[in-house]
Amino acid sequence: MTFNGFTEHDFDTFYIEGLDERMDAIRERIQPKFRLLGETLADELSMELGQEMFLHIAKHARRKVNPPNDTWLSLCHDKRGYKKHPHFQVGLFDDHLFIWLAFIYELPNKQVIAQQFLDDFEQIQKLPESFVVSLDHTQKDSTPIRQVDEKTLERFRDVKKAEFLVGQQIDRKEDVLKDGKALTAHITETFQLLKPLYQQSFQKIK
Secondary structure, three states, rough: OOOOOOHHHHHHHHHHOOOOHHHHHHHHHHHHOOOOOHHHHHHHHHHOOOOOOEEEEEOOOOOOOOOOEEEEEEEOOOOOOOOOOEEEEEOOOOOEEEEEEEEEOOOHHHHHHHHHHOOOOHHHOOOOOEEEEEEOOOOOOOEEEHOOHHHHHHHHHOOOOOOOOEEEEEEEOOHHHHHHHHHHHHHHHHHHHHHHHHHHHHOOOO
């Protein structure tokens, strides 16, 4: 099978009422595409980083009542899980696709990583102007990369639940989302631009 991108129908999944009903649609519409896309991205990242990267697809197993507002695939060096490590994400909300290098609250070394970024803030400043930062993976809100300052990273370092996700968001109406080959290339390019930051995050935690 070939990955052909995401359609309006895929994004409309998040308008379906009910946990079971929405999860059924996520499994039927989105996860097969995540599998195709993710396997390609895992191979690309493994070659780019010189280590095997494993595909994880969100199961939303903790949800018992409320349906998920987004869903994602993650790529991580740990086959058993990704949440406690720096990892790459691609996922959907109802109105956009996100491409992240993610450092979420379950990361045990986030103080060390945040300080590493503070000590070499230029690495973040080198990222393209089109990039954005999110401080909470459960929310749609993001901040343009040029508005990110040391205080943002200090909050990530000092506040237990604070997170740091950096990358791009693409509106659901953008044509690139409907072209599987072009979207895969765009995501791969985004990951390449985030590679130095990803590698930097491991320098003091190995």
